[in-house]
Amino acid sequence: MLNSTLDWQPVLLVKVTREPFTGTSCGLQVSRLHLALHPDGVICAAWNVPSEQRDFPRARLVGWKPLRDVPFELPVRFERKGNARVSALIPNGTWVLPYDDEQHRLYLRLRQAWHSLISHIDSAPYSPYTLGFVRSLVATSTHSPSLN
DSSP, X not given: OOSTTOOOEEEEEEEEXXXXXXXXXXXXXXXXXXXXXXXXXXXXXXTTSOXXXXXXXXXXXXXXXXXXXXXXXXXXXXXXXSOTTSOOSSOTTOEEEEOOHHHHHHHHHHHHHHHHHHHHHHHOTTOHHHHHHHHHHHHHHHSSOOOO
């Protein structure tokens, strides 16, 4: 895989994880990568790999073929439509967004707050601190404007 002709794009990956069987959302995954469209499909390189080093083995195929799956046009919600027995590096349902540092920090803070809340509920669901945390979250969400 030659790096010289590829148009590398910094991207933000956002995935809401769901519980098995119920489909209830339960977590948030946030990461960032560099993606490029290669003749064999979309390839990725880790965020910290310098552009001049984004070649094999530091860059690899994602398992995303734009003609088969979804177009490589950002933003896009990745859905793999190939053989279900073959996995992709990006999970189905992941939002692939153009990278924005402020948005990345916002989602990281949200993920940290969510994990903190769940940890407090798991360890001390009766604690005044935990209940105050839950009340503040519920009060904020019930008064926020509709996003529809």
